[in-house]
Amino acid sequence: MATTTRSAGRARTAPTAATAPVTDGHGDQDQADARSRPPLRSTLWRGRRMIRPVLVLVALQLAGWLLSVVPMALAWSLGVSALGGIIAIAAARSARGSSTITRTTAAGSLWLNLAALFGPFGWVAALLWAGGVVMAIPYWHRHKSAFIPASARTTAHAPQADLGDGLSLQQRIWAERVAAPRKALPGSVLGTPEPVTGGWAADVQLVSGEQETATAVNALGKIASAYDKNTAQVMVEPPKNGVNSQARITVIERSDHLTRTRYLEHEGTPIDLSTGIARVGFFADSAPAHWQYWSTTGGAQHGLIAGGTGCGKSGFIGTLLSQGHICPAVVNVLLDPQGGQSQPDWNDHVPLSAMGVEDCMTLLRKIDYAMERRAEYLGRVAWVDERGRERRGKPFLLPTGNPGDMVLLAMLVEEAPLLLKDPTYGGSNGEAVALLAKGGRTWRKAGASENLVTQFPGLEDLVAQPLRSMLIAGGTVVSFRTGDSVSQGMLGMLNDPSKLPQYFDNGQKTHGLGYIVGIDRRQATFRSVIPEDPYGIASRPPAGRLDEVTAAFFDDFDNTLRKAKRTKTVPAPQPAHQDAPRATSGDVAAAVEQTLATSARPLDVAAILHAAQRTATGATLGDVKASLKTLEGEGRIRRQGDLWAPATTS
Numbered sequence: 001m002a003t004t005t006r007s008a009g010r011a012r013t014a015p016t017a018a019t020a021p022v023t024d025g026h027g028d029q030d031q032a033d034a035r036s037r038p039p040l041r042s043t044l045w046r047g048r049r050m051i052r053p054v055l056v057l058v059a060l061q062l063a064g065w066l067l068s069v070v071p072m073a074l075a076w077s078l079g080v081s082a083l084g085g086i087i088a089i090a091a092a093r094s095a096r097g098s099s100t101i102t103r104t105t106a107a108g109s110l111w112l113n114l115a116a117l118f119g120p121f122g123w124v125a126a127l128l129w130a131g132g133v134v135m136a137i138p139y140w141h142r143h144k145s146a147f148i149p150a151s152a153r154t155t156a157h158a159p160q161a162d163l164g165d166g167l168s169l170q171q172r173i174w175a176e177r178v179a180a181p182r183k184a185l186p187g188s189v190l191g192t193p194e195p196v197t198g199g200w201a202a203d204v205q206l207v208s209g210e211q212e213t214a215t216a217v218n219a220l221g222k223i224a225s226a227y228d229k230n231t232a233q234v235m236v237e238p239p240k241n242g243v244n245s246q247a248r249i250t251v252i253e254r255s256d257h258l259t260r261t262r263y264l265e266h267e268g269t270p271i272d273l274s275t276g277i278a279r280v281g282f283f284a285d286s287a288p289a290h291w292q293y294w295s296t297t298g299g300a301q302h303g304l305i306a307g308g309t310g311c312g313k314s315g316f317i318g319t320l321l322s323q324g325h326i327c328p329a330v331v332n333v334l335l336d337p338q339g340g341q342s343q344p345d346w347n348d349h350v351p352l353s354a355m356g357v358e359d360c361m362t363l364l365r366k367i368d369y370a371m372e373r374r375a376e377y378l379g380r381v382a383w384v385d386e387r388g389r390e391r392r393g394k395p396f397l398l399p400t401g402n403p404g405d406m407v408l409l410a411m412l413v414e415e416a417p418l419l420l421k422d423p424t425y426g427g428s429n430g431e432a433v434a435l436l437a438k439g440g441r442t443w444r445k446a447g448a449s450e451n452l453v454t455q456f457p458g459l460e461d462l463v464a465q466p467l468r469s470m471l472i473a474g475g476t477v478v479s480f481r482t483g484d485s486v487s488q489g490m491l492g493m494l495n496d497p498s499k500l501p502q503y504f505d506n507g508q509k510t511h512g513l514g515y516i517v518g519i520d521r522r523q524a525t526f527r528s529v530i531p532e533d534p535y536g537i538a539s540r541p542p543a544g545r546l547d548e549v550t551a552a553f554f555d556d557f558d559n560t561l562r563k564a565k566r567t568k569t570v571p572a573p574q575p576a577h578q579d580a581p582r583a584t585s586g587d588v589a590a591a592v593e594q595t596l597a598t599s600a601r602p603l604d605v606a607a608i609l610h611a612a613q614r615t616a617t618g619a620t621l622g623d624v625k626a627s628l629k630t631l632e633g634e635g636r637i638r639r640q641g642d643l644w645a646p647a648t649t650s
Contacts, residue, residue, distance in 0.1 A: 053136035060108055060128060064120030067112065077116035081109035107135065168193055170200060170227075170251070177226035184222035185211060190249070197286035199233070199252040208245040213238045216247035217494040217523070227251050232258065232501050232513060235284055235524040238494070250285050250524070258284050258525075259504045261512075263532035264319050271327040273401045276301070276408075277519060278323050280316070281512070281528035289526040291320065291476050292519040293330065293449060294408055299396030300444045303451035304471040307480030307497070312512035314342065315530035316478065317412060317453060321346050321538070322531045324410045328543045329401035333367065333411035333448075335360040335419070342414035342453075349538035351546065352409070357422050360413075362561075364435045367409065367448060370553040371439070372601075374406070374446040377549060397447030406547045409448040411439075416452040420462060433467060434610050440470035449475070456482070476518030478528075481510065494523045564598050589627040591616040593636060593646075602643035 063080070067073040084105040111128050118124050167175065174190035177183060188211065191203040204216060216223075217236045224234040233252040240248065252258065262268075262282065269279040276294035283289055292301045307313040321343065324330040333352040340347045340355035347355065354363040378394045385391055399408040413419065413436070425432040439450045452471060454462060457479075462468045471477075479497040495515050504510055512528040531537055546554070591612035596603060603611075609624045616623075628644060631637045638647050 050140055053132065053139055056104070056108075057129060057132040060111060060132075061120060061125065063112060064115035064124070064128075067116050068119055073116040074113070077109075077112040080112060084109050104135070107131065170202065173226055174204075178219075178223055184219040184226075185216060187211075188216070196250060196252075198254040198257055199250065199285070201248065201250040201285065203239055204247040204249055206245050206247060212244045213247050214494055216249075218496075220495065221499065223249065229253075230501050230505055231499055232504060232510060232525060233284065236495075237523045252284050255284075255504060255506075257282075257286060258513075258527055259506055259508050262527070262529045264322055264529045265532050265537075268319065268323070268529045271323055271330065273327075273329055273399075276399075279529070280319055280323075281516065281526045283520075283522065284525045284527075287520075287522075289516050289522075289528075290519050291323075291478075291516075293324070293327075293410060294399060296398060298444070299398065300408055300410075300447055300449040301475035302440060302444065302449055302471050303476045303478070304457065304468070305451065305453045305478045306455065306457040306482060307478075307514065308455055308483050310509075310511070311480035311514070312510075312528060312530070313453065313455075313480050315512060316480070316528045317343060317414065318345065318531045318534045319529055320410070320412065320451070321350070322534060324544070325349075325537055325540070325542050327401070328403075329399035329405075329407055330410050331407045331542065331544045331546055333363070333409050334414070335363060335411065336414045337418040337422070338415045345535040346538050349542075351542055351544075357419060357425065360419055361425050361432065364432065364439075366554060366557045367411065367443075368435050368438065369557045370550055371443045371446040371448055373553040373556070374550060375442065378446065396445040399447065401544075404547060406447055406549060407544050409443075409550075411448060411450055413450075413452045416454050417456075417462070420467075429613075431610055437467045437470070440467055451475075476516065478514055478516045480512070480514035493517060495525075500525075560598075585623065585626065587616045588612060588619045588623040589630060591619065592624060592627045593631055596637055596644060596646050599645075602640050602645040604642055605644075608644065 067077055070076060111124075111131075114124055114127070120128075170193045171190045174188075178185050179188045179190070180186065185204075185206065187207040189205045191205065193200040193202045206212065206216060220231055220234060220236050223236060224231050227234065229251060233255050235248075235250040237248050237250075239246040267279075267282075271278040271293055275292075275296065277290050277292050279288045280291040281289040291303070294300050305313060305316065321332055321334065324332040331352065332346075332350045334343060334346055334350040335354050336342045336347075337357045337360050338355075347353065352363065352367075354360045374397070378397060380393060382390065382392050383394065397406055397408070399406065419432045420426050420430075420436070422430070422432060424430075427433065436450065436452070439448065443450060450471065452462070457468065477493070479493060481500040481502065482497040493515055497515055500513055500515075501510055510527075512530060514526060514528070515523060516526050517523055592608055594615070595608055595611040599611075605621070605624060605628070608628070609619070609621055612624055613619050628637065628639075632639060636647055637644055
């Protein structure tokens with residue numbers, strides 16, 4: 001059984017084969033230097049801390065001799081004692097814990113005053129050294145492990161044995177470094193540790209009514225410090241039972257499994273056609289982390305991926321593209337407004353792709369058109385349920401992967417802010433935001449997922465709050481390391497991605513290390529798998545092909561677009577300038593009539609407004625409604641429920 005003593009608010013444990021090592025704070029370099037010295041020098045070097053009490057006694061003896069030769073010795077000793085008291089009080093208020101400092105300061109001050117009155121010789125000197133040695137015995141006992149060679153110390157990665165008072169080493173550290181007064185979570189209690197890969201995990205009972213799960217999550221840095229780990233090796237997350245006065249902590253003692261790069265070809269999984277779920281990484285405790293492409297109860301699932309430069313974001317996108325590429329139920333859609341530079345391995349290898357802002361906008365319109373037609377088709381399609389009953393209309397598309405069945409369109413928008421902030425199509429009232437926001441609301445049921453990639457998830461880059469909210473609420477959110485802590489709240493995460501370390505403890509960069517919130521219902525550190533040969537995967541023919549119904553909708557859109565270009569009825573969009581003159585009522589009416597005349601289908605007011613604003617600068621919703629009423633009265637257009645069409649449309 002290990003011997004444990006409390007001092008300065010910390011648990012010091014002499015290691016045995018059953019306990020984790022306790023270092024003396026001098027770091028790995030000192031240990032390496034000690035191993036390289038001859039045995040005698042190595043032993044003396046490791047035991048250098050043991051002479052500190054002796055140095056304190058020598059310093060007091062010298063101070064006493066100095067007081068014996070200066071005038072007003074008692075006044076000087078009282079002044080030094082007062083200064084020592086101030087230092088002790090400051091230490092008592094700090095997070096270091098200071099019971100030893102307080103006792104030492106009080107005893108030293110008392111002896112100095114005696115030395116000033118009676119001189120530092122004879123019985124006064126004997127009192128100093130006898131009392132000092134007695135007080136130093138607990139200190140020497142705590143640090144006796146300094147004489148144990150580093151090679152003889154063993155590292156345990158499982159929960160420790162009982163230390164004699166019913167507590168394991170992990171619980172003792174928690175009680176003294178985390179749960180003590182003025183610590184991170186005063187009054188909290190760590191449950192019995194359970195072994196996990198490379199470390200241990202335990203439930204935490206917080207102080208009900210005063211602390212909550214988020215309080216524990218926000219204390220991640222302090223907890224990691226208490227166990228002498230970096231933040232990549234400690235996970236604090238909600239408990240399995242969801243009680244808000246509890247938390248779950250995992251500490252990874254050995255992180256080699258986390259630092260090892262894992263490749264999709266060897267350790268990922270294809271999309272499970274029965275659930276729409278695929279493994280895309282591993283949590284720090286080796287539990288698999290998943291991405292959900294579609295839900296059996298709600299259709300396609302959206303996603304948002306955030307992270308700064310060099311954090312492994314592009315590699316993760318390659319994983320999503322690879323899994324969609326080899327799945328017969330999925331057709332990838334890649335939009336890269338950066339001109340194809342974001343995912344060069346996948347350029348020209350994705351069934352539906354666009355490079356550059358103009359091409360991205362054309363493809364967005366095309367997908368929006370096809371999704372509206374798909375929704376109408378699915379609302380009327382005949383099918384037979386599991387009980388053999390003939391039914392008509394489906395609430396959402398559930399891809400099967402069977403030949404001929406409708407596929408899921410998995411759309412990834414790389415560097416989304418380049419599109420959302422474009423001077424022509426971007427901005428809060430821009431067409432890009434309108435189409436993506438509409439997609440977040442309506443494409444899911446028609447079988448298209450919308451996944452945006454950004455470095456910063458704030459409104460400065462994503463422009464519209466409703467768009468960001470729909471992505472966060474409708475699927476999976478992944479964040480790798482970000483540059484600021486505000487990203488935490490913007491992504492709806494308890495953990496702060498900006499606190500993820502840039503390097504592992506072995507010096508390796510933490511590419512692919514992040515947080516994933518989704519189907520696993522965890523907010524814990526994970527590391528993504530990446531394709532070992534993304535171009536090799538991309539070069540193969542995709543497993544999923546567009547079904548005939550969707551392909552016909554795309555062809556219909558292309559034919560309509562070609563016809564509009566031949567008749568030159570669709571002018572090129574113009575940038576909206578704030579100082580541009582506002583369109584007249586006649587301009588708005590002409591734009592509305594032209595929009596309906598060139599549309600292959602009836603349109604609602606919102607679609608008419610967005611189209612009309614491209615030619616009638618400054619047109620408002622009120623302008624469009626007034627124009628619709630005027631044109632209807634003149635018999636030039638007609639209303640079909642909530643939709644509008646030219647009067648000649650059948």
